[in-house]
Amino acid sequence: MSITDKKQAILDTALALFVAQGFHTTTTAAIARQAGVATGTLFHHFASKDALLDYLFLSIKQEFADAIVGSANQSTDLKTNARNLWFCALSWAIANPLKQEFFQLYSMSPTIDPSIRFQAMNTILGFITTLIAAGQQQGLIADYPIGLMQDNCHGQYLAATRYFIDHPQHWQLDEHREASFKLFWNGMAAT
Amino acid sequence: MSITDKKQAILDTALALFVAQGFHTTTTAAIARQAGVATGTLFHHFASKDALLDYLFLSIKQEFADAIVGSANQSTDLKTNARNLWFCALSWAIANPLKQEFFQLYSMSPTIDPSIRFQAMNTILGFITTLIAAGQQQGLIADYPIGLMQDNCHGQYLAATRYFIDHPQHWQLDEHREASFKLFWNGMAAT
Amino acid sequence: MSITDKKQAILDTALALFVAQGFHTTTTAAIARQAGVATGTLFHHFASKDALLDYLFLSIKQEFADAIVGSANQSTDLKTNARNLWFCALSWAIANPLKQEFFQLYSMSPTIDPSIRFQAMNTILGFITTLIAAGQQQGLIADYPIGLMQDNCHGQYLAATRYFIDHPQHWQLDEHREASFKLFWNGMAAT
Amino acid sequence: MSITDKKQAILDTALALFVAQGFHTTTTAAIARQAGVATGTLFHHFASKDALLDYLFLSIKQEFADAIVGSANQSTDLKTNARNLWFCALSWAIANPLKQEFFQLYSMSPTIDPSIRFQAMNTILGFITTLIAAGQQQGLIADYPIGLMQDNCHGQYLAATRYFIDHPQHWQLDEHREASFKLFWNGMAAT
DNA sequence: GATGAATGAGCTTTCATTCAT
DNA sequence: AATGAATGAAAGCTCATTCAT
Numbered sequence: 001m002s003i004t005d006k007k008q009a010i011l012d013t014a015l016a017l018f019v020a021q022g023f024h025t026t027t028t029a030a031i032a033r034q035a036g037v038a039t040g041t042l043f044h045h046f047a048s049k050d051a052l053l054d055y056l057f058l059s060i061k062q063e064f065a066d067a068i069v070g071s072a073n074q075s076t077d078l079k080t081n082a083r084n085l086w087f088c089a090l091s092w093a094i095a096n097p098l099k100q101e102f103f104q105l106y107s108m109s110p111t112i113d114p115s116i117r118f119q120a121m122n123t124i125l126g127f128i129t130t131l132i133a134a135g136q137q138q139g140l141i142a143d144y145p146i147g148l149m150q151d152n153c154h155g156q157y158l159a160a161t162r163y164f165i166d167h168p169q170h171w172q173l174d175e176h177r178e179a180s181f182k183l184f185w186n187g188m189a190a191t
Numbered sequence: 192m193s194i195t196d197k198k199q200a201i202l203d204t205a206l207a208l209f210v211a212q213g214f215h216t217t218t219t220a221a222i223a224r225q226a227g228v229a230t231g232t233l234f235h236h237f238a239s240k241d242a243l244l245d246y247l248f249l250s251i252k253q254e255f256a257d258a259i260v261g262s263a264n265q266s267t268d269l270k271t272n273a274r275n276l277w278f279c280a281l282s283w284a285i286a287n288p289l290k291q292e293f294f295q296l297y298s299m300s301p302t303i304d305p306s307i308r309f310q311a312m313n314t315i316l317g318f319i320t321t322l323i324a325a326g327q328q329q330g331l332i333a334d335y336p337i338g339l340m341q342d343n344c345h346g347q348y349l350a351a352t353r354y355f356i357d358h359p360q361h362w363q364l365d366e367h368r369e370a371s372f373k374l375f376w377n378g379m380a381a382t
Numbered sequence: 383m384s385i386t387d388k389k390q391a392i393l394d395t396a397l398a399l400f401v402a403q404g405f406h407t408t409t410t411a412a413i414a415r416q417a418g419v420a421t422g423t424l425f426h427h428f429a430s431k432d433a434l435l436d437y438l439f440l441s442i443k444q445e446f447a448d449a450i451v452g453s454a455n456q457s458t459d460l461k462t463n464a465r466n467l468w469f470c471a472l473s474w475a476i477a478n479p480l481k482q483e484f485f486q487l488y489s490m491s492p493t494i495d496p497s498i499r500f501q502a503m504n505t506i507l508g509f510i511t512t513l514i515a516a517g518q519q520q521g522l523i524a525d526y527p528i529g530l531m532q533d534n535c536h537g538q539y540l541a542a543t544r545y546f547i548d549h550p551q552h553w554q555l556d557e558h559r560e561a562s563f564k565l566f567w568n569g570m571a572a573t
Numbered sequence: 574m575s576i577t578d579k580k581q582a583i584l585d586t587a588l589a590l591f592v593a594q595g596f597h598t599t600t601t602a603a604i605a606r607q608a609g610v611a612t613g614t615l616f617h618h619f620a621s622k623d624a625l626l627d628y629l630f631l632s633i634k635q636e637f638a639d640a641i642v643g644s645a646n647q648s649t650d651l652k653t654n655a656r657n658l659w660f661c662a663l664s665w666a667i668a669n670p671l672k673q674e675f676f677q678l679y680s681m682s683p684t685i686d687p688s689i690r691f692q693a694m695n696t697i698l699g700f701i702t703t704l705i706a707a708g709q710q711q712g713l714i715a716d717y718p719i720g721l722m723q724d725n726c727h728g729q730y731l732a733a734t735r736y737f738i739d740h741p742q743h744w745q746l747d748e749h750r751e752a753s754f755k756l757f758w759n760g761m762a763a764t
Numbered sequence: 765g766a767t768g769a770a771t772g773a774g775c776t777t778t779c780a781t782t783c784a785t
Numbered sequence: 786a787a788t789g790a791a792t793g794a795a796a797g798c799t800c801a802t803t804c805a806t
Contacts, residue, residue, distance in 0.1 A: 145370060170339075232788070491682075492595045539728075600801080614767070
């Protein structure tokens with residue numbers, strides 16, 4: 001395996017603390033202590049506290065992208081693909097609530113370098129953009145401005161994950177899950 | 192008037208800097224310098240840096256609430272009321288981009304005391320909750336779980352303001368504005 | 383007065399400690415403690431530990447230059463002017479042993495930025511260069527390369543101050559003082 | 574041979590870095606990296622960073638002493654012996670500029686233990702002291718205090734090497750070399 | 765001999781806050 | 786009300802040194 005145990009422990013602890021207390025409120029000493037390593041060890045693996053945050057951000061983004069890639073190409077029916085993508089992305093968020101919260105907190109914050117944030121956004125939004133464009137050509141999705149639809153999808157995804165993370169038991173209920181998809185799809189659907 | 196020039200200068204500068212750099216990255220010395228006052232003056236008007244943030248948060252929330260109150264009661268038609276509320280809220284955001292960004296950044300952040308954040312959220316979401324409940328009773332709005340719909344409305348509002356603040360010229364185009372409302376309304380509409 | 387008491391206390395203490403222990407061995411905490419101020423006060427007056435060193439270096443250089451300026455123009459006789467300059471410079475060093483030691487330690491060290499060091503060197507060596515050139519024109523001083531003579535004068539000055547600072551009582555003896563000037567002058571004198 | 578390649582690489586690199594950046598500014602990690610060895614290797618060969626500095630200092634001192642020993646005894650003429658010693662010492666410095674710079678920087682610095690420095694100084698100044706004393710007995714050298722003359726010789730040697738290391742091409746010119754010796758000798762010569 | 769991940773004491777620097785003026 | 790020099794706890798980070806491999 002390529003990541004040492006100590007490095008992984010630092011990453012896990014940093015994720016938990018950054019989400020629970022915020023970046024600036026979390027001291028490197030606290031991360032090290034709770035990860036069971038010396039303060040110097042943190043800086044042996046990451047050049048700075050900022051670099052640790054960036055690494056966390058990029059690797060979580062990658063993990064998410066890996067999880068949902070392919071979920072939107074399985075069917076010949078576009079709506080089925082959209083549904084698969086939606087539930088695949090939501091499932092990942094519900095299964096990784098800490099990582100989802102991390103994303104929610106830091107994907108908009110000035111704490112992370114804009115260039116890194118934008119790159120991450122675009123990579124992930126790429127999936128949805130492709131899907132929307134295909135849907136518009138097939139006349140299934142309304143002809144609204146693409147930028148607006150992107151932001152809208154993103155906003156709805158954040159809202160849905162927020163809801164299911166705050167109420168995990170509702171994720172078990174078919175009608176709640178279905179409701180979340182309908183909110184998402186009906187907004188965009190051609191009328 | 193009750194707020195001195197210096198106090199107002201501090202508030203304006205703090206808003207700009209908190210949005211541009213984040214709360215922890217902005218020093219009280221920087222706020223004071225850029226506001227043209229001495230460092231001590233800031234603490235003459237606000238008990239602490241946190242108190243300044245809270246004051247900013249609550250007064251902006253109040254300003255927003257004042258701006259949209261009443262916009263959802265003007266018609267007897269629910270959809271018209273929803274449209275009015277939607278455009279009224281968006282208009283305020285577009286007219287006050289800094290304050291909207293501030294809200295976007297801090298209404299979720301652990302930097303502000305949870306009790307203050309929740310109170311603010313509920314006050315503002317109250318408008319929408321009332322509207323949704325009425326719509327469901329009239330059979331105009333789908334019978335999805337109320338919490339999910341609240342989160343969804345909030346997410347769509349954030350997404351739309353994000354879009355129009357990033358592309359201010361599109362706010363002038365009727366079809367873009369209309370598209371934003373359709374995305375919002377059609378998602379929730381009974382089918 | 384333009385320099386506050388605390389700033390002066392920091393400068394005095396830093397001079398003493400930098401000479402006694404060296405720059406890197408002296409902590410800013412030690413300077414502050416011994417100067418009777420808080421650690422923050424040091425950084426209120428100087429941007430960094432390095433800036434403190436630079437300030438010390440440049441102000442001592444200025445003090446020295448002020449002390450010897452004019453000493454080489456009082457007579458019409460060149461050798462008399464040289465003697466006056468020599469004893470004036472030596473007197474300053476004997477009267478300010480700490481500052482002389484500081485100069486000796488840091489005017490060659492990579493700790494201080496080269497540009498600052500060179501500027502300081504040239505300012506002070508300007509006096510001697512003028513004198514040597516005049517002496518060569520009058521046929522009193524040998525026609526050796528000017529750069530070599532500059533370095534030589536500097537080296538002899540450092541050696542003489544070293545000697546008299548290490549043996550202060552010898553500075554009281556006319557023959558020792560005279561010997562130091564003869565070593566200096568006879569080396570350069572035309573033969 | 575007794576010194577391994579890695580140990581020698583460490584010594585060479587340390588010499589270069591200590592001269593270029595100073596002792597405290599040079600990290601053991603930097604030495605190891607630039608020498609192409611692991612950090613642990615440095616401590617396998619030297620007990621500590623200080624021990625490395627001391628080793629460097631003493632071995633360079635020894636090298637210098639070996640180079641000039643014997644150069645002052647070849648003739649029956651004292652001035653000839655002095656000239657030989659002067660040029661021999663200068664030649665070594667010009668041929669080993671890094672080592673000379675190292676000496677210049679560290680033979681006065683509090684970084685090296687005083688006892689080691691003094692011992693080194695005396696060993697080397699022994700040559701010159703003997704020569705001066707003989708010269709005074711023969712009436713060739715002025716009767717100035719011996720300590721003053723020692724410091725003066727040392728200062729002139731440092732000045733001359735400084736000059737020729739900074740202007741290597743001048744070392745090729747007979748008149749520059751001769752001038753350096755005249756400055757040295759005429760200062761001390763009986764009048 | 766050689767490696768380099770790990771250590772943790774100790775450093776410089778920051779910054780919200782105070783208070784005498 | 787306003788000032789800004791002064792404070793000192795606390796932060797991020799460094800680096801000589803160790804030791805299991």
